[in-house]
Amino acid sequence: MASVGRCGSSILKDATWSGLWARSGKVQDMVPDSDLGHVLSFMQVLWELEQGLNRRSKAMLRRYGISGPQRLVVRVVGRLGPVTPASLARVLRVHPASVTRLARTLEGKGMVRRRSDPADRRQILLELGPEGIRMNRLKQGTVEHAIDAALRQSRASEVEVATRVLRRAVRRLVPDRVRAMKGKSA
Numbered sequence: 001m002a003s004v005g006r007c008g009s010s011i012l013k014d015a016t017w018s019g020l021w022a023r024s025g026k027v028q029d030m031v032p033d034s035d036l037g038h039v040l041s042f043m044q045v046l047w048e049l050e051q052g053l054n055r056r057s058k059a060m061l062r063r064y065g066i067s068g069p070q071r072l073v074v075r076v077v078g079r080l081g082p083v084t085p086a087s088l089a090r091v092l093r094v095h096p097a098s099v100t101r102l103a104r105t106l107e108g109k110g111m112v113r114r115r116s117d118p119a120d121r122r123q124i125l126l127e128l129g130p131e132g133i134r135m136n137r138l139k140q141g142t143v144e145h146a147i148d149a150a151l152r153q154s155r156a157s158e159v160e161v162a163t164r165v166l167r168r169a170v171r172r173l174v175p176d177r178v179r180a181m182k183g184k185s186a
Contacts (some may be wrong), residue, residue: 009180046169051138052146053068054068054097056068056141056142056143056146057069057143059141059145060141060142063141064135064138064141065109066106066109066111068143069102070102070105070111071135071142071143071144072086072092072137072143073092073099073102073106073112073113073145074106074112074128074136075134075136075144076088076092077112077126077127077132078128078132078133078136079130081127082115082117082125082126082127083125083126083127084117084123084124084125084126085099085100085103085124085126086099088103088126103126106132107129109127109131109136110129110130110131110132111129111131111132112126112127112128112129112132113126113127113128113129113153114126115127
């Protein structure tokens with residue numbers, strides 16, 4: 001076996017090797033996760049998670065005609081019932097314009113429909129359309145099905161800690177957005 005620098009020949013025995021080796025097969029990509037340090041190792045997992053979410057979203061779009069973010073809108077509207085676009089944006093923690101774009105796309109697919117709020121005719125409510133009701137029941141092959149399976153394999157305390165750490169990271173990455181959302185929901 002060719003020498004791989006300080007890593008030596010333990011490469012075949014070490015279970016903590018980066019997934020880079022499996023994907024590329026290049027000697028220069030054989031860096032053990034432990035050599036990355038805790039910050040880069042954590043970021044590596046986040047990057048893999050993002051890639052996984054994107055892959056599953058694209059697969060859902062091909063198979064079911066709905067992406068991960070669109071499905072999240074359907075699931076939240078299905079869970080909350082008729083909801084204003086502004087309220088939905090706060091729940092999803094996205095800009096209202098993002099909800100408008102998602103709702104427009106879903107409306108075109110018959111998954112969401114708009115109607116006037118009976119309590120305030122100036123207000124618009126989003127609710128599930130016939131196709132959205134069907135899509136809301138879908139379980140297999142979805143992003144949340146995969147996440148649910150991972151959460152079921154974890155202790156509640158692990159999930160709570162992971163959630164807190166991820167929220168702290170979000171606050172550091174997008175502090176202005178978080179402050180703005182807290183102000184709107186207060």
